[in-house]
Amino acid sequence: MEFINLILSYLISFIEHVITYLGPLGISLLMAIESCNIPLPSEAILPFAGYIVSKGEMNFHVAAWAGALGCVLGSIPSYYLGYFGGRQFLEKYGKYLLISHKDLDDADKWVEKYGDWAFFICRMLPVVRTFISLPAGILRAKKRVFFSLTFLGSLVWCYVLVFVGVKFGQNMEMFKHLWHKFDIFIVVICAILGILYIYKHFKHLKES
Numbered sequence: 001m002e003f004i005n006l007i008l009s010y011l012i013s014f015i016e017h018v019i020t021y022l023g024p025l026g027i028s029l030l031m032a033i034e035s036c037n038i039p040l041p042s043e044a045i046l047p048f049a050g051y052i053v054s055k056g057e058m059n060f061h062v063a064a065w066a067g068a069l070g071c072v073l074g075s076i077p078s079y080y081l082g083y084f085g086g087r088q089f090l091e092k093y094g095k096y097l098l099i100s101h102k103d104l105d106d107a108d109k110w111v112e113k114y115g116d117w118a119f120f121i122c123r124m125l126p127v128v129r130t131f132i133s134l135p136a137g138i139l140r141a142k143k144r145v146f147f148s149l150t151f152l153g154s155l156v157w158c159y160v161l162v163f164v165g166v167k168f169g170q171n172m173e174m175f176k177h178l179w180h181k182f183d184i185f186i187v188v189i190c191a192i193l194g195i196l197y198i199y200k201h202f203k204h205l206k207e208s
Contacts, residue, residue, distance in 0.1 A: 015045055019052060024062050028070035031158075034073025037130055042067070045157055050165020052189065062163060067158035071123065072151050073174075075133040082137025090134060107135040116145050123153025 018026040042166045049063045082090065090104060106128050110118040119141070122132040136146045 011040070012044060012048075016039075016048055019045070019049055023058060024066035027063060027066040028073065031067045031070030031154075032074035034130060035071045035133065036077055037121040037134075042129075042157070042161060043126065046161035047165035047168065049164040049169075051169040053162060053164075054166045054169025060166065063162045064155060064158040067162070068151055068155040071154035071158075072147055074149050075147070078131075078133035079143075082134040083140060084137075087138050104131065104134060107131045111135050113141060116141065116149060119146050120149040120153040123150055124157045129153075129157070166199070 001095060015030060018030055020026075022029065027049050028043065031042060034040045034042050034045070045066055046063075049058065049067065050060075052058045053060045053063050087104070091101060107122065110122050110128065110132065114121055117137060120130060123129050133146075133150070
């Protein structure tokens with residue numbers, strides 16, 4: 001547990017530094033990394049971006065759109081990995097890319113149930129949103145439809161999480177008697193979300 005906390009501490013610090021120094025570009029970069037199936041949770045990225053917005057250092061809409069754009073950019077390599085690699089390739093080598101069989105199965109179920117609209121719906125759901133690009137590529141979904149719905153679903157997700165961060169920032173006075181710095185509260189919340197994300201991710205990978 002101590003080792004996980006150490007990793008998360010570095011992870012949160014990395015996210016904070018990237019957004020602080022690169023602004024909207026940093027948000028896009030981090031969200032692109034997440035959409036490339038790398039466990040860098042947007043649940044930690046976007047609330048911190050919202051906190052920056054609450055301090056007047058970034059525009060609310062710019063932060064959300066930067067996040068959605070990053071999701072689309074990160075989905076491109078994942079889509080083509082599924083497109084050219086196919087299901088068999090991912091089942092055989094997915095574990096080296098931190099992709100479990102359950103990740104693929106869950107994403108397949110959503111596509112089978114909702115068709116193209118799964119790309120929109122899944123972009124607003126934790127964990128599965130990261131892996132939906134792979135089945136889209138395997139099924140050779142129409143690129144224009146896939147990337148359009150990916151952007152729209154991601155935009156909703158980004159607006160919600162940035163808004164959460166903004167509200168935390170705007171009400172920081174309420175927490176001063178508990179924490180000396182509001183940054184600590186952000187780290188605690190993000191750490192909890194990050195632990196849940198990473199735990200589920202590696203649990204599924206281990207079960208593959």
